[in-house]
Every structure is written in C-alpha cells, then in structure tokens.
Amino acid sequence: MGVPVQDVRNPDLPAPRQYPLELCELAVRTYRTAEAKPVIRRMAEELGVHHEALRGWIRQAQADAGERDGLLTTEKKEELPPPLCFPRSCKRTAGLRARHDCSPLSNG
Template sequence: MARGRQYPPELKERSIRLCLESERPIAQIADELGINRDSLRSWVRQAEADARGGSAGGPVTSAEREELARLRRENQDLRRSNGRVGIAGGVASPRAGLSPDARLDLLVVRTRRGSPG
C-alpha cells in the first residue's frame, strides 16, 4: 500500500486541537487547512482514544499500538530463533516445520508403534 503525504507534527497537533475545541465539522477544517479529510478524522479519533486511555472494544491507544508492534516484533524474533533451534547442528526435531495435520499423523503412527510422542 502506498504511503500518503507526511504532515509536520506541529500541523497535526494544531489541527487536532482545532477540531476538538471547535464546533465546526472536521471536513470543513481539513479543507481550510489543506489536509486530507480522512487523515484529519483518523488523527482526531486517535487523539480521543488516547485521551480516554482506551477501552474494551474501542479504538486502540497510541501506547497500546506501540506495545503491539513491539510484541509482534519480539514474537517474530522468537519464532525465528525457535526455528533455528529445531534444526540446530543438522539434527532436525521430529516435529520441526510440520503442519498440525502432519504432527497428528506422526502421533498416530507413534501411538500404534507403542513409542512415546
């Protein structure tokens, strides 16, 4: 997806404050400032979510969004390192890289042979 125009942080802050303190529609303010209406609308929603501190089922706060991104990166790093551990030293774990169906098949075969899973 293509990235849109980057607006200076000061413009974002001032335009959000103007929307929150004014009775005018967001679209009107966006047009007057030369900002995309949807961009301004999403900035205002994010500012409102941040002010509320987030809520169950509501928009995610900026802090929560940053934490999610950090946790996703950490999860990806752990999965990569676990993948390397599974094939470390050229000895593959019997379950490394297997789909759930293949693991089930392996378990069934081992159970029939009487060997532990």
C-alpha cells in the same frame, strides 16, 4: 529516457509522515477546543490536509483521552509486536496482498 528510481526504503521502518506532527497537533487542538464542532471536511480543506487524515487524528486523540472505545491508544499501539510477514508463496496461495515485499525467511 529517465532511469527508473528504485524504492530503497527499509520495510522495517514506518512510512514517512505526509504531514508534520505539529500540523496534526494543531488540527486536533483546534477541533477539540472549538465551541461548536466544525465540519471535518471543511476544516481539513482549510488546513490543506485530507479529511480522512484529520478524522483519524481526531479519533486517535479521543482514544488517547479515554473518550472513544474500540481504538487502541497510541501507547498501546507502541507496545504491539511488529506485524507478521509471510513468504510470497503463502501470500499467493492465501490470496493476501502485501504492502511490501518480504524475504522468504521473514516470520513465516
């Protein structure tokens, strides 16, 4: 039997990108420069990416260009402080789900 692999990622670092940045940029540029806007699902399938990933990239590019309200620009997102992390006991009592484990001494 194999030995279970322990997750040793640092919770303070962002998750690794699933798609290369160049692919994201190419996909957004292709969508934005198309004369007739392509169907996102079809375009995503052709690029080999998930349609919701492509939709998110397009929406973020629109926010960055000032074409979409209700989303922070990439620049504004980078200015935000890191999210708060609560101790496990608070998570259980509040019924919150954690994306990663936090030590009892983390911001809470």
